[in-house]
Amino acid sequence: MKYYSLNHNAPNVSFQEAVIQGLATDKGLYFPETLTPLAPSFFENIENLSHEEIAFEAIKQFVGDEIPADTLKQIIAETLCFDFPLVEVENGIYSLELFHGPTMAFKDVGARFMSRCLGYFNKDDKDAKNTVLVATSGDTGGAVASGFLGVTGVDVVILYPSGKVSDIQERQLTTLGQNIRALEVDGVFDDCQDMVKKAFLDESLNHMRLTSANSINIARWLPQMFYFFFAYKALKSQNKPLVFSCPSGNFGNICAGIIAKKLGLPIEHFVASTNVNDTVPRFLEKGIYDPKPSIATISNAMDVGNPSNFVRIQEMYQNDLEQFKKDFTSYTFNDAETLVALKAIHNERGYIAEPHGAVGYLGLKKELQNIPNAIGVFLETAHPIKFLDVVEPALGVTLPLPEQIESVMNKEKVSVKISTYEELKAFLG
């Protein structure tokens, strides 16, 4: 499979090159040259396939022959080492729990898959090293740290804003050691992000072979389509139209869902549910894409003013706004509405969600008024413990610490404090 740049001013590249580079040389996102629907027999027979078999069928055209089938199967098995339960929260409305992985957020799937692909590409060259450089406001850093831990040929450097991530998130970033190093930046998330961007453009760092591990990277993004297939497998026998609501920030998850639909997965409709960072809902309403600086909310993993994956979604609809609106709706909700939903889901349904899931639930409820006969699924993108500062006081509960979190809580934090780009450069060497 070849990948082209969405800025159309860079050479087409292989899967391997796209994974290693992250972004094309013209700063465009990579996109696969072809999307070939899977055979009808695959969908007819899906209930007899394991998660690993489904994932292999879904991803193989994107990898081509660049990773041998047996190795790809092994990578998938290591990626999917946890469960993806579908919990019926109320009649016809399901929470797809994506948080049972090592860092309890859906980003574990993409981070684990990407790390193992990079490890494979470096296997024959003992001196080859890639450095994954990533800025995090919380969840991404933990998933990347855990996903890349111990992968040979890959060093990871994570920048996070000092004092601006939760205690749990900080431990997930700073306690693992080995090939994972954390830089505690005197500043806010945007300062971390600016330093990372500067480093990618800095030619004197070319020898580091820097790459990114957020959803602009195809190996982080594409495997996120897997769990749409898993949900379909579980709900297929009900024989009703399926609506998915994704709590959306950079729109990587929902974009992967749309890829699944292009591969033939029968999804009736997508809802991109956002917090007040509403660039996409405004676009659908007014037809003008007008990104704004991000606004802080209680669903902070979605505080994105200019969602990076939206160009990929537009590519799939080729500016056919009518068809796009048939498949896709986007709604925005503020923090007060999110808290009301969080409490209602708990008090009336006995289910503990967290702010991102609650935004997804709200968008789903709204859309189902238009598609009454459908089954709705909202993605629960993180475990409530990761947002306990919001969840515990809102619901008046104390959440027990899951095993995955407990295991990092008593480890020692190791980080290096920096405040300037020069210090980052000196650290990278």
Ligand SMILES: *Cc1c(COP(=O)(O)O)cnc(C)c1O
């Ligand atoms: C990253 C994240 C999101 C946003 O996902 P996108 O793919 O960027 O839209 C939503 N919820 C949580 C908990 C996240 O960590």
